[in-house]
Amino acid sequence: MSPRSKLAARRLILARVLARRCPQCGRGWIFQGYARVAPACKRCGLVFRREPGAQTGSMYLTAAASEIFAAALIFLFWWLFDWTPLVFVLATAPLVLAFCAAFLPVSQALWVGVEYATDLEGREPWVELRE
Numbered sequence: 286m287s288p289r290s291k292l293a294a295r296r297l298i299l300a301r302v303l304a305r306r307c308p309q310c311g312r313g314w315i316f317q318g319y320a321r322v323a324p325a326c327k328r329c330g331l332v333f334r335r336e337p338g339a340q341t342g343s344m345y346l347t348a349a350a351s352e353i354f355a356a357a358l359i360f361l362f363w364w365l366f367d368w369t370p371l372v373f374v375l376a377t378a379p380l381v382l383a384f385c386a387a388f389l390p391v392s393q394a395l396w397v398g399v400e401y402a403t404d405l406e407g408r409e410p411w412v413e414l415r416e
């Protein structure tokens with residue numbers, strides 16, 4: 286795979302997973318419910334959940350993004366308002382939890398794409414990127 290086609294493949298995979306579609310065929314859905322990754326693509330059969338713990342990377346991604354969001358929110362509120370620490374916690378905690386819930390499916394889909402791109406570049410026999 287040439288560097289140019291590698292970049293094009295990564296972009297295609299990223300676009301597909303951000304649309305919550307299968308990274309291989311772009312037609313099947315990654316999720317079977319809210320933040321619940323389907324076992325496999327119903328269109329092409331690509332296995333999304335290969336082993337227990339395969340989504341651990343998405344958990345770390347969600348945690349990191351949530352911490353960055355929380356820090357930015359706390360800094361913004363600290364700058365705008367003169368609140369006590371308790372009010373800070375009461376105001377920011379629900380927003381951070383809502384961000385976590387909203388970002389979790391995004392990070393799960395991104396992680397499916399990362400695993401697929403890794404397999405594609407590793408030339409695994411079950412991988413066949415379809416245009």
Ligand SMILES: [Zn+2]
Nearest residue numbers: 307310326329
């Ligand atoms: Zn598929």
